[in-house]
Amino acid sequence: MRLEVSDLAIARGGIPVLEGVALALDPGAALVLRGPNGIGKTTLLRTIAGLQPPLAGRIAGGGERIAYAGHADGIKPTLTVAENLSFWARVFGGGAIAPALDAYALSDLAARPAGALSAGQKRRLGLARLLVTGRELWILDEPTVSLDTAAVGMFADAVRGHLGRGGSALIATHIDLGLEAGALDLTPFRAVPAPLAADDFDRAFA
Numbered sequence: 001m002r003l004e005v006s007d008l009a010i011a012r013g014g015i016p017v018l019e020g021v022a023l024a025l026d027p028g029a030a031l032v033l034r035g036p037n038g039i040g041k042t043t044l045l046r047t048i049a050g051l052q053p054p055l056a057g058r059i060a061g062g063g064e065r066i067a068y069a070g071h072a073d074g075i076k077p078t079l080t081v082a083e084n085l086s087f088w089a090r091v092f093g094g095g096a097i098a099p100a101l102d103a104y105a106l107s108d109l110a111a112r113p114a115g116a117l118s119a120g121q122k123r124r125l126g127l128a129r130l131l132v133t134g135r136e137l138w139i140l141d142e143p144t145v146s147l148d149t150a151a152v153g154m155f156a157d158a159v160r161g162h163l164g165r166g167g168s169a170l171i172a173t174h175i176d177l178g179l180e181a182g183a184l185d186l187t188p189f190r191a192v193p194a195p196l197a198a199d200d201f202d203r204a205f206a
């Protein structure tokens with residue numbers, strides 16, 4: 001199914017951030033969101049993932065198809081690496097955990113409590129979770145934070161495999177992942193603050 005976003009306006013903390021956002025993502029395709037710090041990439045991904053409502057506009061083809069990986073890994077620290085993956089596989093009704101462990105070189109760490117992993121290992125576990133969800137549309141916010149070069153390669157391979165199986169991915173990142181992907185710079189969609197009315201201006205200095 002195609003994700004289609006049209007004329008979307010979004011806010012963070014009550015302040016409009018982006019407006020008029022339009023994008024489309026077909027099965028088998030990836031789209032990378034670009035733009036400077038603070039432009040609204042996280043806010044847009046959260047809105048498409050259904051974690052916050054838009055101010056206006058339309059999102060079609062998202063919902064239950066989405067697996068979202070944000071800045072927080074969502075890892076349960078007292079469960080082992082394998083138990084974390086099994087937990088998510090059960091929650092999502094998804095697949096086997098062995099390929100996910102393999103894809104992120106986590107097999108040797110499978111019995112380790114997740115709370116005792118390094119930052120990069122935790123991130124690998126958070127990304128491995130996507131593989132057991134069975135969800136078609138991955139929405140990923142800065143997925144490569146804390147990853148070394150080898151792990152970035154594992155992630156890029158995992159995304160390629162996902163796209164090859166007919167999945168799709170919407171990714172906010174500042175780095176080049178070496179993927180065949182479209183890119184959307186959000187800068188032109190920056191919300192223009194409404195000009196102060198004369199009364200407001202006077203009140204501000206009252």
Ligand SMILES: Nc1ncnc2c1ncn2[C@@H]1O[C@H](COP(=O)(O)OP(=O)(O)OP(=O)(O)O)[C@@H](O)[C@H]1O
Pocket residue numbers: 012013014017035036037038039040041042043044
């Ligand atoms: N909890 C919050 N309350 C109010 N405003 C916020 C909050 N979180 C972020 N913002 C503001 O919302 C705007 C959009 O933030 P957002 O995190 O979506 O940007 P981003 O493009 O993902 O940035 P980065 O590249 O730094 O991750 C920024 O101006 C930011 O300062």
